[in-house]
Amino acid sequence: MKFIVSSSYLLKQLSAIKGVITTNPVVPILENFLFEITDGTLKVTASDLQTSMITEIEVEAKENGSIAVPAKILLETLSNLPEQPVTISVDEDTYSIEISSDNGRYKLSGENATDFPKVPEVTNGFSVNISSDVLATAINNTFFATSNDELRPAMTGVYIKLDETNTTFVATDGHRLVRYRRVDVAADVTNSMIIPRKALNLLKTTLPGENTNVSVEFNVSNAYFKFDHVKMICRLIDERFPDYDNVIPAENNNIMTIDRLEFLSSMKRIAIYANKTTHQVRIKITGSELMISAEDLDFSNEANERLSCEHDGEDIEIGFNAQFLIQMLSNLESKKISFKLQAANKAGLLVPVDKDENEDLLMLVMPVMLNNYV
Known part of the structure; x- marks a missing residue:
């Protein structure tokens, strides 16, 4: 040869x-x-x-x-x-x-x-076409929130639900959750799958720079992606994904709207002074003023900053893991974001103010208990 x-x-x-x-x-x-x-x-x-x-x-x-x-x-x-x-x-x-x-x-x-092991074929499967730009955006918005806990395999991948009206991508590690929905991607029948993190990472790095069509086929055990001269076949995670809809609070009426980059920069600076184990930061909203603070009692480190924001609701004080907030704010692209809160012991929702008309993005983060709530 x-x-x-x-x-x-x-x-x-x-x-x-x-x-x-x-x-x-x-x-x-x-x-x-x-x-x-x-x-x-x-x-x-x-x-x-x-x-x-x-x-x-x-x-x-x-x-x-x-x-x-x-x-x-x-x-x-x-x-x-x-x-x-x-x-x-x-x-x-x-x-x-x-x-x-x-x-x-x-x-x-x-x-x-x-x-060399034989590559599985997808037979008797379902198919959907999706643009590479949309697929890359969906992966980027959800991939970071997957879990590393192999004892909960369903959470180590991204859950994709295909519907006749939209397609939903969900990732969670138990502390945070991202739901990304597209109304411009739909399938003939309702179906779902969980794609492993490694496969998505490979797909993300391989997708072409210019927008192209990606053909997706899947059955109960494998998913098959095809674009340009490349094909990828991955084994699906055969587990039941958590019921994420029940976790998302319906009435978070305490809404703060703020410049995303200002909020992100402040969080990065304050996080330096947070406890290295808990990464806890304290967020206090009073009127149109946001106070972000952190302290590490072991080393007598502390920091606080004040930012102006738009606020609709009662004053609130709540704690979060700074690393989770930084990662979420870094993955959002909107100039302004809304932070929807309910109470100090309830999950907060990050939602972009500016977004594509075909997409719906929601990021949920669980609070950490502050000392004065113990």
Whole structure:
């Protein structure tokens, strides 16, 4: 088996899927790319058993064949070669691979392609089309709120509910929750799935810069994303997602509206002085004045700042984890945000004031108990 391909183009396509390869995989062959040539098309697969990514490249080849190629050494070789055509020759009896460039030859050992795990196919599934811009925005708005707790696997992914009128993306770790809804993405039938965090992270980094259509297919066990020359298949999390609607308070009538960047900058400064274990900050709203303060009694550190805001409701004093608020404010894009509160022991809601007419974004954060409420 022999084929000729541009070194930089091959490197670009391999770089798009290399993120799925782990350093210590369950099966050693997963440290390889699977190369398969059929009628002048090179199909490259990378997998970690849970997630597989595939890219297709047009090459000059006279025969079909397959081989598993060590990913690390191949990527390092290509990244250090100048742009030029390279010839890759494979001895299918010994699995030895030779890369020939204008002024060099590089030999490496491959493995039998038949040992590479088969990629699952999505059959009898449902499908929906979604633009890459919308998908990237949905991932960015929810991904950060997923949990790292493997004992609660449902929370380690993003829940996606497809409906006839909208599509909802939800992520939670028990302390905060993000619900992102699009009315311009709908499906013929109602369905739902939980996509793992790693798969979403890979998808986010692989989606093209220019807006393009992403075809999504899924069944009870796998989801399949296709765009440009890239395909991704991931195993879904087979767990029941928490009933998030019951957690979102219906009547948070104490509303503060404030400049997002001002609030964020102040939170970052005050958080420096908060306790390093609890990250607790105190928010006190009196009339149209917001007081943010924090103290770390162990080191006698304390700080406070005053900001002006628009406020509709009674005066309130409430505590939050500064890290959660900073992350949420950083992921919002609106110039102004509304912080909807009810009581010192009830969840607060962050909502953007300016938003796309097709989207509905809500971020919920649980309070922490302040000393004077104990």
